[in-house]
Amino acid sequence: LAMRNRGFFEGRKVLALNLVSSPGSGKTALLERTINELGAQIAIGVIEGDQETDNDAQRIKATGAKVVQINTGAGCHLEADIVARAINALDPTNNSIVFIENVGNLVCPALFDLGEQAKVAILSTTEGEDKPLKYPHMFRAAQVLLINKIDLLPYLKFDINKCIANALAINPSLKVMAVSAQEGTGMQLWYDWLKANILAPARG
Amino acid sequence: LAMRNRGFFEGRKVLALNLVSSPGSGKTALLERTINELGAQIAIGVIEGDQETDNDAQRIKATGAKVVQINTGAGCHLEADIVARAINALDPTNNSIVFIENVGNLVCPALFDLGEQAKVAILSTTEGEDKPLKYPHMFRAAQVLLINKIDLLPYLKFDINKCIANALAINPSLKVMAVSAQEGTGMQLWYDWLKANILAPARG
Numbered sequence: 001l002a003m004r005n006r007g008f009f010e011g012r013k014v015l016a017l018n019l020v021s022s023p024g025s026g027k028t029a030l031l032e033r034t035i036n037e038l039g040a041q042i043a044i045g046v047i048e049g050d051q052e053t054d055n056d057a058q059r060i061k062a063t064g065a066k067v068v069q070i071n072t073g074a075g076c077h078l079e080a081d082i083v084a085r086a087i088n089a090l091d092p093t094n095n096s097i098v099f100i101e102n103v104g105n106l107v108c109p110a111l112f113d114l115g116e117q118a119k120v121a122i123l124s125t126t127e128g129e130d131k132p133l134k135y136p137h138m139f140r141a142a143q144v145l146l147i148n149k150i151d152l153l154p155y156l157k158f159d160i161n162k163c164i165a166n167a168l169a170i171n172p173s174l175k176v177m178a179v180s181a182q183e184g185t186g187m188q189l190w191y192d193w194l195k196a197n198i199l200a201p202a203r204g
Numbered sequence: 205l206a207m208r209n210r211g212f213f214e215g216r217k218v219l220a221l222n223l224v225s226s227p228g229s230g231k232t233a234l235l236e237r238t239i240n241e242l243g244a245q246i247a248i249g250v251i252e253g254d255q256e257t258d259n260d261a262q263r264i265k266a267t268g269a270k271v272v273q274i275n276t277g278a279g280c281h282l283e284a285d286i287v288a289r290a291i292n293a294l295d296p297t298n299n300s301i302v303f304i305e306n307v308g309n310l311v312c313p314a315l316f317d318l319g320e321q322a323k324v325a326i327l328s329t330t331e332g333e334d335k336p337l338k339y340p341h342m343f344r345a346a347q348v349l350l351i352n353k354i355d356l357l358p359y360l361k362f363d364i365n366k367c368i369a370n371a372l373a374i375n376p377s378l379k380v381m382a383v384s385a386q387e388g389t390g391m392q393l394w395y396d397w398l399k400a401n402i403l404a405p406a407r408g
Contacts, residue, residue, distance in 0.1 A: 022226040023310050023339060024331025051311065053337050074341055076280065076311035104339070106227050107255065107280035107309050126330035126353070127228025133257050135227060135308070137278055149330070155359050157386075182361075 001080035005115025018116035023104030043096035129163035205284035209319025217403040225326035227308030247300035322347040333367035
């Protein structure tokens with residue numbers, strides 16, 4: 001089923017990204033700013049995964065982007081079949097980006113392919129620089145790591161260079177960017193990465 | 205097997221607490237301070253759960269407390285059988301406290317009974333006040349909620365009263381305490397709770 005999703009995305013030339021992180025790392029804030037600052041240039045759709053509530057979907061809806069909420073109940077991660085139904089409901093336009101915001105969980109979503117082109121891990125500075133070593137599966141599965149909440153660095157004991165070194169020790173090909181989704185710092189690097197990775201336009 | 209662990213703890217009059225939270229909420233820092241400030245009065249043992257590394261066990265060992273590390277590999281939570289083996293290795297003294305630091309995961313550990321007397325959830329102020337609503341299973345399963353990192357409140361958009369209201373909406377009997385494990389604020393409330401809940405001395 002993940003392959004079917006992948007085929008669908010390829011068919012529509014949609015860049016699908018699976019956003020994975022602990023709860024509260026700032027995934028939704030990152031999406032809000034990304035849509036606000038990039039949405040005029042590139043069509044963006046969002047699939048929101050949460051155990052309960054549609055809070056995040058409401059936040060995304062307020063940006064004007066198309067959004068579909070999935071509630072997993074007791075489930076700890078999204079799976080390809082439920083994402084397939086959400087894709088049909090979202091009906092993304094050709095050449096768009098679809099962000100799949102996974103359930104906040106730095107462990108389980110690492111193991112599940114949803115048909116995305118890449119997993120993007122978000123780690124907040126408040127979580128500590130040792131997390132790539134302690135939860136290596138996620139950092140191995142990801143192609144991009146956004147270190148978020150760098151605006152809080154002055155108030156934390158967090159060594160960002162050590163964090164980056166730890167992440168690269170686990171996954172040397174990881175593309176690491178330091179950002180503040182709240183204040184906007186570093187976000188241009190992320191937008192540049194997105195623009196470099198959107199798929200060539202579909203015909204017709 | 206959880207019942208066997210529970211029986212063992214009751215037999216030795218050990219207060220066993222299952223510490224559950226997202227990665228980076230400060231569970232280990234909380235244990236370090238608790239052992240440093242309470243360890244002279246009450247014997248404390250720790251079972252450390254992590255996917256990889258023994259970083260946390262090393263930190264606990266430095267406090268002088270007895271500690272046993274469990275690495276779960278790809279596993280996302282501790283289960284009763286592996287904890288049973290750790291209990292045997294830890295061999296806790298009568299009338300002690302055993303803290304079981306679960307894998308950092310606000311989702312899966314909610315569903316697994318390890319034989320503990322109570323689950324203690326830790327939520328850091330950096331994670332956002334909506335988390336009890338979005339991950340209700342954990343907040344329903346817990347008897348105690350420690351809201352940690354209150355030293356960061358001046359730098360965050362985090363409404364602690366809303367967070368407490370959200371937690372109590374999910375679980376009205378939850379005992380909520382606001383603390384800073386790093387600076388020590390509010391920790392006396394936690395120590396008072398521990399002292400009120402240690403088991404009556406075992407005979408002999």
